[in-house]
Amino acid sequence: MNRRALAVAILAGGRARRLGGVNKGALEIGGAAIVDRQLAVLRSVASDIFVVGGPDPLWTARGLRVVPDDITGAGPLGGIYTALVHSPAERTLVVGCDMPFLAADVLHRLASIDDADVVVARSDRGVEPLCAVYSRACAAEIRERLARGAYEASTLPAGVRVVEVGVDRALVFLNVNTPHDYERAKGLVERQPEPDEDRITTGRARPMTDPAS
Secondary structure (H helix, E strand, C coil), X not given: CCHHHEEEEEEECCCCHHHCCCCHHXXXXXXXXXXXXXXXXXXXXXXXXXXEECCCHHHHCCCCEEECCCCCCCHHHXXXXXXXXXXXXCEEEEEECCCCCCCHXXXXXXXXXXXCCEEEEEECCEEEEEEEEEEHHHHXXXXXXXXXXXXXCCCCCCCCCEEEEEECXXXXXXXXXXXXXXXXXXXXXXXXXCCCHHHECCCEEXXXXXXXX
């Protein structure tokens, strides 16, 4: 895998109201901030890592470039769009800032499939749009949806080639949205399983869809 052919965007545009407005990347789990747990994994995938969201010393202290959302109030899909149009690479791995258990083997698997416009993890709860690689070719269709007020990130871009990679480790996709989530994550960290590549199923291509469908 060519690390220079891929960039990483950490989406951090949410207001974290249920957590009192705290920067979720700063929450400590297992003695380390979520952002530091993420960077330990993400730096093995790509050398260019940036943040989509508001300015915060948490990011700048770690040498991370911060890009503000181009379209405010558009949720994670707006963040994905901003990531694609400001990414220095043709392909961008997008992750949420509140995912403390990202696994290197899963991300490397997603990044290694370079003949698709979207490579997305699929768990037992469905596709995981905030653990996916998008090409810049997705930006125009996403922009059109945002203009219509269609903000559902789990609806993947139409008219492009999509590959889904099955991952049956729900812990990888756990995110911290509420105080309950935070306490659960802290409780899980001591018994976090080691990455197991056998639990990643073969990538499954989804047929191209008509953007008008």
